[in-house]
Amino acid sequence: MKEKELRIALVCYGGVSLAVYMHGVTKELLTLVKASQRRHAPGDGTGDAPGDGSTASIGPPAGSGAVYLDLLERIGRRLDLRVVVDAVAGSSAGGINGVFLARGLAHDLPLDPLTDLWLENADVTRLLAPDRRARAWSKWFLRPLLWLALGRSRSLAPDAEARGKLSLFVRSRWFQPPFSGDRLLEMLLEAACAMGVPATPAASLLPPGMPLSLIVTVTDFHGFRQIIAAHDPPLIEEREHRRLFRFEYRRPAEGEGITDFDLDSVPGLAFAARATASFPGAFPPAQLAQLDRVLAAAGLDWPARARFLEVCFPAPEAGGDPAQASLIDGSVLNNKPFAAALAAIAGRPAFREVDRRIVYVDPNPAPPGDNGRRAPPGFFRTLKGALSDIPRNEPVRDELAAIAERNARVARLRGVLEGARPRVEALVARVLGGTPPEAPTYAQMRGWRDAAGSLAAADAGFAYEAYLRLKIGRVLDGLAALLARLAGLDPDGEAVPRLRRALDAWAASRGITADATGGGSDAAGAEPPWVGFLRDFDVEFRRRRLRFVVREVNRLYGLAGDGGFAETRPQDLDELKSALYGTLEGLHVLAEGLPLGPEERALAARAVVAANGPPDPDLLDRVLRAVAVALDLEGQSRRTDELFCLMGLNYLGAAARAELFTAYVGFAFWDVLAFATSGWRELEEFHEIKVDRIGPPDARLLRAAGAPLRLQGARLNSFGAFFSRHDREHDYLLGRLHAAERAIDLLADAAGPGVLDAGTVAAAKHRAFRAVLEGERCRLGRRVLALAESWVAAAAAAGA
Numbered sequence: 001m002k003e004k005e006l007r008i009a010l011v012c013y014g015g016v017s018l019a020v021y022m023h024g025v026t027k028e029l030l031t032l033v034k035a036s037q038r039r040h041a042p043g044d045g046t047g048d049a050p051g052d053g054s055t056a057s058i059g060p061p062a063g064s065g066a067v068y069l070d071l072l073e074r075i076g077r078r079l080d081l082r083v084v085v086d087a088v089a090g091s092s093a094g095g096i097n098g099v100f101l102a103r104g105l106a107h108d109l110p111l112d113p114l115t116d117l118w119l120e121n122a123d124v125t126r127l128l129a130p131d132r133r134a135r136a137w138s139k140w141f142l143r144p145l146l147w148l149a150l151g152r153s154r155s156l157a158p159d160a161e162a163r164g165k166l167s168l169f170v171r172s173r174w175f176q177p178p179f180s181g182d183r184l185l186e187m188l189l190e191a192a193c194a195m196g197v198p199a200t201p202a203a204s205l206l207p208p209g210m211p212l213s214l215i216v217t218v219t220d221f222h223g224f225r226q227i228i229a230a231h232d233p234p235l236i237e238e239r240e241h242r243r244l245f246r247f248e249y250r251r252p253a254e255g256e257g258i259t260d261f262d263l264d265s266v267p268g269l270a271f272a273a274r275a276t277a278s279f280p281g282a283f284p285p286a287q288l289a290q291l292d293r294v295l296a297a298a299g300l301d302w303p304a305r306a307r308f309l310e311v312c313f314p315a316p317e318a319g320g321d322p323a324q325a326s327l328i329d330g331s332v333l334n335n336k337p338f339a340a341a342l343a344a345i346a347g348r349p350a351f352r353e354v355d356r357r358i359v360y361v362d363p364n365p366a367p368p369g370d371n372g373r374r375a376p377p378g379f380f381r382t383l384k385g386a387l388s389d390i391p392r393n394e395p396v397r398d399e400l401a402a403i404a405e406r407n408a409r410v411a412r413l414r415g416v417l418e419g420a421r422p423r424v425e426a427l428v429a430r431v432l433g434g435t436p437p438e439a440p441t442y443a444q445m446r447g448w449r450d451a452a453g454s455l456a457a458a459d460a461g462f463a464y465e466a467y468l469r470l471k472i473g474r475v476l477d478g479l480a481a482l483l484a485r486l487a488g489l490d491p492d493g494e495a496v497p498r499l500r501r502a503l504d505a506w507a508a509s510r511g512i513t514a515d516a517t518g519g520g521s522d523a524a525g526a527e528p529p530w531v532g533f534l535r536d537f538d539v540e541f542r543r544r545r546l547r548f549v550v551r552e553v554n555r556l557y558g559l560a561g562d563g564g565f566a567e568t569r570p571q572d573l574d575e576l577k578s579a580l581y582g583t584l585e586g587l588h589v590l591a592e593g594l595p596l597g598p599e600e601r602a603l604a605a606r607a608v609v610a611a612n613g614p615p616d617p618d619l620l621d622r623v624l625r626a627v628a629v630a631l632d633l634e635g636q637s638r639r640t641d642e643l644f645c646l647m648g649l650n651y652l653g654a655a656a657r658a659e660l661f662t663a664y665v666g667f668a669f670w671d672v673l674a675f676a677t678s679g680w681r682e683l684e685e686f687h688e689i690k691v692d693r694i695g696p697p698d699a700r701l702l703r704a705a706g707a708p709l710r711l712q713g714a715r716l717n718s719f720g721a722f723f724s725r726h727d728r729e730h731d732y733l734l735g736r737l738h739a740a741e742r743a744i745d746l747l748a749d750a751a752g753p754g755v756l757d758a759g760t761v762a763a764a765k766h767r768a769f770r771a772v773l774e775g776e777r778c779r780l781g782r783r784v785l786a787l788a789e790s791w792v793a794a795a796a797a798a799g800a
Contacts, residue, residue, distance in 0.1 A: 003080045003557050003570075004353045006750040009087035009341045010101070011360035012094025014331030016279060017713040017721035018363040019093030020118045020728045024735020025361050025694055026101040027111045028064065028772075029085065030205075032743045034108070035061045035068035036083035037205050039076070063775040064740050067768040071744065074760070075751045083747075086210055086348060089341040091217040092331035094361065095276030096188070099247075099269050102214035103195060106249040106261035108203040113194035119729060119779070121187050124722045129180035159724060177284045181274065184283065185294050188270040197263055204251060209581040212249040213344035214260075216272045217330030217337050219243070221285055224325075227494030235494065242333045244340060245272040245312045250585075260304070260311075267295055268308035275327040282719075285326040314490040336360070338399035342689075353554055355750045356688070358403065360396075362695040363735075364714050400691060407688035413674065420673055421662075428666040431455060435654070436661045445641040448665045456668040467672050472512060472530060475537050476503045483623065486596060486604035498611040505615040506624075507533075536628040539587055542636060544675075545667040546584045552663040553577050556656055567653030576652075579643050587636065594630040692746065699738040701765055705794035707734065729784040733776060737788065740768040766796050 010029065012022055038061050061069050075081050085105055090098025100114045121127075198204070206212050223239035230236045247269065251257035261269065275286035295302060302308075313322035334340075341358060429435070431451045437444075457464045480499040481491035489495050507513070511529040534541070553573055560568040596604075603623045610616045644664060652660070663670075696709050703709070711731045713721030721727045744764050748756045769792040777785060 003554075004082070004355055004750065006081060006083045006355045006357065006746060007345075007348075008083070008085045008357050008359050008746075009345050010085055010089070010098070011336065011338055011341050011358060012088070012090035012098050013360070013362055014092025014094055014277075014329065014335045015363050015713075016093055016282075016718040017122065017728075018711060018718055018731065019096055019277075020122060020713060020721050021363045021711050021731040021735040022094055022097045022361050023100075023111070023114060023118050024732045024737075025739040026097045027115065028736045028739035028743060029359075030101060030104050030111055031061070031063070031065045032068050032747075033083055033085055033105065033205050035065040036072060036081075037108070038065075039069055039072050040082055063771040064736075064768045067740075067764055067771055068743065068747070071747050071756070071760075071764050075747065075755055078755055079751055081747070081750060082207075084205075084207065084210065085212075086206065087213045087215075087341050087344040089215040089217075089337040089344065090276070090330075091335050091337055092277050092279065092329050095216040095218075095330055096273040098214060098216060099273040100192065100195070102212060102247065102249075103192065103261045103266075103269060105205045106212055106259060107198040108205050109195040109198070111195070113191040115732070115779070117187050117191045118732060119725065122722060122728060123725065126187075127179040127183060127722065129178065129183070159726060177282055179283045181278070181284045181286060181290060182294055184277070185270060185274045185286075185290060186298070188273045189267065189294065189298070189300075192266045192270050192273075193263070202251065204249070206249065206251065208251055208578070209585060210250075210348070212261075214247040215337060215340040215344060216245040216247075216276045217242070217334040217340070218245060218272070218275045218278075218286075218327045219330060219332040219334075221326040221328050222324075229497045235497075243312075243327070244337075245275070247272070247311075260307070262304075264303040265308070267291060267300065267302040268304060268312075271308075272312075276330040278328045280328055280332065283329075285328050287326055288323045314493070336396050336399075338396055342399075342403070353557070356690065357746065358689055358691045359746075360691070360693055362693055363711055363731075364718065365693070365695045365697060403689050403691060410688055417670065417674065420670075424666050424669045425658075425662050427455060427459065427669055428452065428662050431665065432661065436657045438657075440645055442638065442641050442645055445645060445665070446638070449637075449641075449668075452665055453668045456672050459669075460672045464672060467675060468530065470675065471534065471538065471541070472507070474540060475534065476500060476507060478540065479503055479537060479624070479627070482594070482627065483604050483607055486594065486601050487608045488601075488605070489608065495608050495611070499608060502607070502611040502615055502620065506617045506620045509615070509617045536633060537624075537631065539631065539633065541671065542633060542640075543584065543587050544671060545664065546580055546587070546640070548667055548670060549660065549663045550577060550580055550584070552659055553580070556659060560656075564655035565653060568656040572652055576643075583636070583640055583643065594627060596626060596630055600626040600630075692742070694739055694742045696734070696738065699741040701741055701762070701795050701798075702737055702769075702791055704798060705791045707737070707791045726781060726783060729780045730787070733772070733780060733784055733788055736772045736776070737769055737791075740772055741765050744768060766792070769795065 008029070010026075012026070015022065072081060072083075085101075088098040088102045088105075090096070097114075100111055103109060104111050220241050220243045223241045224243070226238045226240040228236045228238060247260035247265070249257070249259045249261055251259075259265070271286065271288070271291045274291075277283070278286050291302075309322055313325065330337075338358065338360070345356070431448050460467065477500065480496045480503055483499055484493065484495050485491045487495070510533075512533045513530065553576060556565065556568060556573055557570060559565040560570050560573065600623075603619070603626065607616075607619055607623045610619055644660070696707070696711065697703065699707065711721075711734065712724070712727035713719075713731045716723070721731055744761060748761050773785065773788055773792065
């Protein structure tokens with residue numbers, strides 16, 4: 001059966017109290033992913049390859065999860081569809097929700113503690129700092145003015161609760177942030193801990209081998225040093241105020257993985273959530289000292305502190321002690337982190353055919369046709385717009401246009417590769433001397449790979465020199481970053497350009513150039529120096545080759561069991577792909593950091609220092625020799641050859657063997673074709689990226705039934721929901737309902753035309769709405785439930 005992954009990278013905007021709506025959305029998306037994981041749990045016949053130790057949530061899904069599971073099973077009659085969220089990028093209020101969603105995804109944990117935080121504690125009376133809270137007669141002279149203003153504009157505070165709390169807020173202490181940063185941090189820490197621990201060590205909503213990335217934007221008030229290469233002067237120093245906090249989860253197919261979402265990491269996650277939501281004027285800036293104070297008061301440790309500081313505050317960037325950094329709201333400079341999400345998903349492995357989506361949550365989009373007010377702004381309105389409103393509402397047109405352009409390049413490059421397939425197949429047959437044997441030996445496999453490389457060099461002609469120059473340059477770039485990392489420096493920092501120049505001089509002195517493009521030995525039988533260099537250090541070539549082979553394995557799923565592929569079984573492809581991902585994971589670990597001892601690291605540090613003076617090729621020889629031994633890329637290639645000989649080619653059938661030989665043995669031909677024109681950047685997944693929005697206008701069925709376009713929390717410059725429990729309940733429930741409708745839209749679209757008819761989709765939406773309402777009856781008030789009941793009933797009547 002054909003397999004597909006609906007793979008989502010989620011972007012959550014800032015929005016102050018609109019965080020409550022976004023929480024409803026993220027909670028529903030987590031429910032969708034849990035339902036998909038339940039369907040694909042090991043033992044039900046549709047799970048991942050043997051050895052998948054992930055666990056779905058215990059018991060069958062309830063509420064709207066049961067609706068999603070039913071839809072996935074209906075789709076499963078024709079298409080095995082799996083839903084995965086593998087990247088989350090958030091800013092400000094969206095950053096808080098992103099942190100908690102990522103922790104839930106990484107370890108299959110509930111979001112109910114965050115629901116309690118938003119509904120119970122996201123209230124002005126809970127957030128106000130005690131020393132700034134108004135007393136009964138504080139600023140008593142303002143009461144008549146407030147009554148007059150609210151009487152004329154009841155839309156600002158439509159109920160008694162909101163009016164009373166707005167009065168308390170306005171009469172509280174001025175010219176200092178009214179809200180308590182310590183109290184918010186305590187709330188976030190308590191909620192993150194209350195999510196609990198995984199049911200088993202392997203519990204996750206991510207398939208084995210697939211990473212999860214969380215990116216949270218913050219604004220560093222004082223900034224940090226950035227060194228930029230230029231001509232004259234050669235280096236320019238600037239202050240950078242945009243900072244990204246990154247967290248990662250990865251569990252390989254075999255062995256232990258890494259996680260930044262376990263209980264040891266909760267303090268860092270809570271601090272990131274607190275920092276990204278430090279709305280200027282409302283909360284004081286966040287500092288690490290504040291976290292230390294809160295942890296000490298709670299009697300909690302932070303075992304993952306060192307890793308958090310290493311990743312989020314690289315030493316060369318910080319320019320000093322990270323404790324001195326003052327962090328304010330991420331939305332000040334990066335309220336819509338599309339670029340961070342796109343960077344996170346670049347090069348992600350694909351277990352099946354991928355339907356890649358960027359889904360962004362916009363709780364307060366501009367109304368259709370709204371061109372804004374045309375009257376000239378006054379003095380204070382101009383200042384407010386320039387300092388706050390406009391920076392936080394920058395358009396995403398450039399990001400969406402870049403995605404559209406990338407999709408067009410992907411389509412063109414895929415056409416180029418497919419057009420070249422017959423030619424590559426003929427070249428591979430020429431290398432093999434016929435059809436692939438049933439049981440090749442390791443020596444044969446290596447010989448064929450080497451022969452394909454030589455033939456690719458000869459067949460490409462003068463174009464091979466450009467390809468080779470790019471490859472050597474890319475490897476030298478990687479080595480410069482690696483040496484900086486081994487020396488304990490930032491791989492993107494100021495030391496890297498100097499190291500790169502030193503490596504260029506070293507390569508020239510050792511004859512590692514692209515001048516000789518024949519690819520073979522000279523008259524004395526010696527290989528050109530660049531051959532040994534690439535054999536020892538070209539990690540990325542091996543990674544590209546494995547990704548390409550995995551792509552071809554994914555293509556075979558749609559052919560397995562039919563015609564010439566009748567002997568190929570999906571479970572055999574699963575097993576092969578699992579082993580390929582294990583090898584790919586090993587290469588990823590090598591690229592990130594080498595198992596070098598103190599002596600070798602000291603050598604790398606010496607090389608960094610020496611890069612400031614005259615070139616020292618002998619020192620680089622010693623350092624790179626140690627790096628080559630640690631990388632052991634020839635050993636990696638040998639193990640991959642063995643994998644193909646033992647697993648991949650002995651039982652897949654002749655047609656599948658030929659396809660995989662064309663991909664693996666013939667990769668040199670594919671690489672020459674694509675690397676020089678694209679570097680494979682656009683072809684990592686070979687799929688376009690579609691963009692979907694979740695916001696009040698996009699839930700069309702509910703909109704037609706009378707659900708509002710504007711959220712309650714959008715009042716008072718998006719602080720509205722902090723003044724009313726009713727408003728928070730209203731927006732939270734709308735978030736869940738909107739996300740339920742949009743989740744079903746996503747499933748129907750990913751399934752493809754004709755799989756789910758319009759009646760089935762509409763009925764599923766009605767069932768999901770009802771399931772959400774039933775699940776929230778014990779938590780929400782009557783007024784909100786009655787209002788939602790009217791929307792759902794109207795939607796059902798319209799559908800009937």
